[in-house]
Amino acid sequence: MKTLEEAKQAVIDDFSMYDEWLDKYEYLIDLGKNLEEYPEDQKTEDKLIKGCQSRVWLDSKVEDGRLFFKADSDAIITKGIISLLISVYSGRNPKEIAEDDFGFIGEIGLKENLSPTRANGLVSMIERIKELARESVGHEPQGEVLTAEDAKELAPLYDNVIMAIKQVYDPEIPVNVYDLGLIYELVINKKHEVFIKMTFTAPTCPMADEVLAEVKKSVADVPGITGCEVELTFEPPWDQSMLSEEARIELGMD
Amino acid sequence: MTINDIRDMFPALGQQVYSRPLVYFDNAATSQRLENAVRRLDGLALGANANIHRAVHKLASDATEEYESTRDAVRDFLNAESREEILFTSGTTASINLVAYSFGETFINEGDEIIVSEEEHHSNIVPWQLLCERKKAVLKVIGIDDEGHLKIDELKTLLTSRTKLVAVTQVSNVLGIVNPVKQIVNLCHSMNCPVLVDGAQGIVHVGVDVRDLDCDFYAFSGHKLYAATGTGVLYGKKKWLEKMVPFMGGGEMIGSVKFTGTTYAPLPGKFEAGTQNINAVPTLKDSISFLSMINKDDELQRELRSVDEYMYSSLSQIKGENEVRLFGVPRGTERKIPLYSFVVQGAHHEDLALILDKMGIAVRSGQMCAEPLMDRFGVTGMVRVSLAPYNTMAEAEYFIKSLGKAVSMLA
Numbered sequence: 001m002k003t004l005e006e007a008k009q010a011v012i013d014d015f016s017m018y019d020e021w022l023d024k025y026e027y028l029i030d031l032g033k034n035l036e037e038y039p040e041d042q043k044t045e046d047k048l049i050k051g052c053q054s055r056v057w058l059d060s061k062v063e064d065g066r067l068f069f070k071a072d073s074d075a076i077i078t079k080g081i082i083s084l085l086i087s088v089y090s091g092r093n094p095k096e097i098a099e100d101d102f103g104f105i106g107e108i109g110l111k112e113n114l115s116p117t118r119a120n121g122l123v124s125m126i127e128r129i130k131e132l133a134r135e136s137v138g139h140e141p142q143g144e145v146l147t148a149e150d151a152k153e154l155a156p157l158y159d160n161v162i163m164a165i166k167q168v169y170d171p172e173i174p175v176n177v178y179d180l181g182l183i184y185e186l187v188i189n190k191k192h193e194v195f196i197k198m199t200f201t202a203p204t205c206p207m208a209d210e211v212l213a214e215v216k217k218s219v220a221d222v223p224g225i226t227g228c229e230v231e232l233t234f235e236p237p238w239d240q241s242m243l244s245e246e247a248r249i250e251l252g253m254d
Numbered sequence: 255m256t257i258n259d260i261r262d263m264f265p266a267l268g269q270q271v272y273s274r275p276l277v278y279f280d281n282a283a284t285s286q287r288l289e290n291a292v293r294r295l296d297g298l299a300l301g302a303n304a305n306i307h308r309a310v311h312k313l314a315s316d317a318t319e320e321y322e323s324t325r326d327a328v329r330d331f332l333n334a335e336s337r338e339e340i341l342f343t344s345g346t347t348a349s350i351n352l353v354a355y356s357f358g359e360t361f362i363n364e365g366d367e368i369i370v371s372e373e374e375h376h377s378n379i380v381p382w383q384l385l386c387e388r389k390k391a392v393l394k395v396i397g398i399d400d401e402g403h404l405k406i407d408e409l410k411t412l413l414t415s416r417t418k419l420v421a422v423t424q425v426s427n428v429l430g431i432v433n434p435v436k437q438i439v440n441l442c443h444s445m446n447c448p449v450l451v452d453g454a455q456g457i458v459h460v461g462v463d464v465r466d467l468d469c470d471f472y473a474f475s476g477h478k479l480y481a482a483t484g485t486g487v488l489y490g491k492k493k494w495l496e497k498m499v500p501f502m503g504g505g506e507m508i509g510s511v512k513f514t515g516t517t518y519a520p521l522p523g524k525f526e527a528g529t530q531n532i533n534a535v536p537t538l539k540d541s542i543s544f545l546s547m548i549n550k551d552d553e554l555q556r557e558l559r560s561v562d563e564y565m566y567s568s569l570s571q572i573k574g575e576n577e578v579r580l581f582g583v584p585r586g587t588e589r590k591i592p593l594y595s596f597v598v599q600g601a602h603h604e605d606l607a608l609i610l611d612k613m614g615i616a617v618r619s620g621q622m623c624a625e626p627l628m629d630r631f632g633v634t635g636m637v638r639v640s641l642a643p644y645n646t647m648a649e650a651e652y653f654i655k656s657l658g659k660a661v662s663m664l665a
Contacts, residue, residue, distance in 0.1 A: 021272070022612045026663060029605075054604050055634070074634065075602035076664055077609075118608070 004096060007088045008104040015108040028080030035083040038072035046236060051124030054078045058125070060132045067094045067136050069129065078118065081110070082125055089129060097133035102126050135197075135231070146190070154188050157224055161186065161194055164218040171207040175250050177215065181242025184233060193227040194219050199238045208232065255554045257561075260644045263544070264480075265289050267644055274614030277649045281478070282427050282455060282593055282640035283618055288480045288544055291537035295482050298533040306532050307506060307523075320536040325522070331542045332472065332489055333463040338521035339495065341488040342535050346454040347377040349473035349488035350421070352525065353450055354381035356498040357419065357471075364390040366418045371396040371404055372630055373426040376623045378452045382421060396422070398630065402429040402582040409441060417447045424456025428624050428638065429582030430593035432460055439468050448494065454478060459591035461545070464489050480642075481541040482534035488525075495521050502527040548643055561647050562592040565639070568654045569594055576600050576661045581631060592641035595622070598657075601664040603635045609660040615653055 002010065018024045038057060047057040054075035061068050069090040073079040088104075089097050105111055105126070111119050146154070165183060166176045173180065177198065185197035196215065200208055212230050219228040243251070261267050264286045269276050278286060298320060304313035306321045321342075329337045343349045362368070368382050372395055386393045394412050397405045404422070413420075420442045424435050435451050442449045448470035453462055457474040464472050471494070476485030490498075500507055500518055504527035509517035518524045548554055572578040577599045584590040597603060607619035618638040621628045628635060639653065 020612075022609070025609060025612065029663060054602060075604045077602075077605045114608075118604070 001091065004088070004092060004100065011084060011088060012104060012107055015110075025077060025080075028084065029076050030080070031083040031087070032073070032076040032079035032081075035072070035079055035086070036070065038070050042070075043072065049121075049124050049128045051120055051127075054121070056082055056121065056125060058082065058128055058132070060136070062094065062136050065093065066091050067097060067133055069132075078121065081118075081122060085125060085129060089133075094133040094136035098130055098137060100130075102130075135233070150190055157188055157192065157222070158186070160222045161188065161219055161225065164222045165196075165215060167218050168211065168214045170201070171205070171211065173201070173251070175243075175247045177211065179244040179247040179250070180238075181244060181247070182238065188225075191227075192225055194225055194229070196228065196230045197233050198230060199233055201238050203234050203237075255548075255551045257554065257557055257644060257646050260548065260554070261646070263289055264644055265292075271614050271616075272612055277615040277645075277652060279639045279641065279645065279649075279653065280616045280618050281458075281642040281645075282638065284477050284483070285458070285480050285642050286644070287482065288537075288540050290544075291481050291540040294537050294540060295533055298536060303533065305529055317532055321530070321532055324536045324539050327539045327542050328487055331545075332487075333465050334489055335465060336492060339489055339492050341490065341495075341522050341525045342530055343473075343486040343488050344484050344531065345475040345477065345486035346452060346473045347381075347475075347486075349471075349486050350377055350450070350452065351381045352488055352501045353419075353471050353473075353490070354385045356501045356525070357494065358385040358389060358391075360498045362389045362391050362418055365416065366391045367394055367412075367414065367416045368392070369394045369396060369409065369412050369417055369420045371422050372398045373402070373404070373429055373624065373627050374421070374423055375427050375452065375454065376625070377454075378421055378423060379626070391418075392416075395626075398429075398627075401585065402426070402431055403585070403588075404433055404438075406434065406437060406441070409438065413442065413445045413447060415445070417442075417445065419448055419450060421450040421452065423452040423454070424460065424462070425591055426582065426624070426627070427455050427593075428595045428622050428627050428636065430455075430591045430595070430640075431582045431584055432456070432589040432591065435469065436467055443468065448491075455591060455593070460589070461549075470494055476534070476538050476541060479538070479541040480544060481537040482531075484531050485534045485538055487538070492521065495525070500524050500527065504528040506530075554643070557647075558592070558643055561641065561645060561650050564647060565592065565594060565641070565650050565654075566590075568650075569596060572598075572658075576665050581636060592645075593638065594640075595636040595638040597633055597636050598661055601661050603637045605664050606637050606657070606660050609663060610653075610656055613656045613660070615656055 014027065015024060018027060042059055043057050047059050049056045049058055054073055056071065056073040056078055058069060058071045069086045071082040071086055073082060111122055114122060162178060165178045168177050170177055170180055177183065182200060183196060183198050187195040212232060216228050216230045219225060266286045267276065267278065302313055302316035302320060304317045306314065306318040308314065325337050325340050328340045334340060343352060362385060368386060368391060370379055370382055370393065382393055385391065396409050396412065399405060422433060422435065422438055425432050439449045450471035451469045453472050453474040456462065458478055462472060470491050472489040474487055477483040507519050507524050507527040509519055569578050569580055578596050581595045582590060598606060603619040607617050610617050620635040622638055
């Protein structure tokens, strides 16, 4: 695989072959047409990139510590642009993507030659790629291979960590954050580091920082745990269907 | 007179984009400016630049004369009964908002109804939604059929004694079909309901005689009419304007100001608070003389019609894998202005506009400020080509050829 710098240079070289923007568009259209197919059932609202005039879907997954992208658009030139971004960034270390400045886009003059709405769309695409990369940085342990023994060893830790999370209560609802369904992901790696992805019932929660710190502390205090990272997300937004049985009873909802 | 003579009056048309001659087909959004209008604007800004109505000095009186003679010219142009019925605004949007606020505050109560149509520009939807929210009134919608005609029968059933205003466009900025506004006005008046007509597109290609049409309000913009931007007109029947509360408070709209209470100026001043667009409004006079000149030139009209017919028939004839679907299909003797909104099978509207742009052709793509209409036809957007009297047959032919090339690039 090419290095990131080599991949960027390849795009810059390709673009410089054409003098006319019409030809450059033609090149983008070809890229768009040859983009790997994107599954229809993944064209969901949460995969749409906000801020684009045409519709652009972007999905990602981490495999062996590397981040892979898949995308589609109903407009072919836009599809070409996202394809170009994917060709450079897909399959790379999330940290490398998150820290990249995407400056080569300026070198090929792409942004300046798009209509303002498309230029904004391009910025939104780049932002979304970086966001997905940042989100994935803490999740590299997912790619870790666990043996049966590892799993057996980790199982009681999971129970204890969940117990610890259950000690933290929502500031407004008398239910702990675990039963409220605020914990979206919980991963413990072989080094016994914990990675948590959680949300709040509303993006405007004034106590958010305190609650995050409390979760982190409570988990870090579990014997055997060597560290804890908590990340906040609002994708997907929380709703009542995420409440646990216990929480429903507690709140008198059933 | 020929189209080429007209082109000479619009200096912006001579420019090149991406080293190609500009083909400007986005006239329904903003037309190019008449050289005369730009010169007048310049002359006023550099010469007779003083605030109108207020001072006694020479510049102020020259500026006032320019501004107020424009009101007379517009009155004449619309055939309004009196000059007090002509209000200057910043454009159609401002005109409609003025009515939505002032008429709304004066006449709309909880439970009252306002009717718009499915083919309205956002500017003739949102002000009414805001009003309905304020007053707890109800907004109702006249639907359109698959060819893009207003369902007048629906209006008949929607109109009730609770209907306080009907706001419809004379010509939709997407469909281009000239609506039967006269029939609508008659129908509404038979139920004692006043009518606002959005003339943003209609004034350019159809014109209006407000006394013949008998509408209660008529709104249009100068920037689509070859005049300066930030200019617009609201025609309103005196009987309404006199009763309506002012829209904005400020200088020039007052009779006398006391802290115990203020009285308002008589029409039209009551609705023209603050310093008006004094350098720009007079350019409407150039629009009016330009329109009256071209409208009576039969030779020119014939030439314009042939460009229109060529465009319409060429677009209608694109069939097969990359078929063109035109929206707004006139039937019988119905008129359509030279405006064509379409989608091409297998080619996204935005891609087409982007490629055409690089070929030197300016067209519009997207929702065109008419999202409900896009939803009605189940599309995310369209391409729109809208012509002005300076667009030539050569440009039309170049466009049709370029469209074919763009489609083949994308397909």
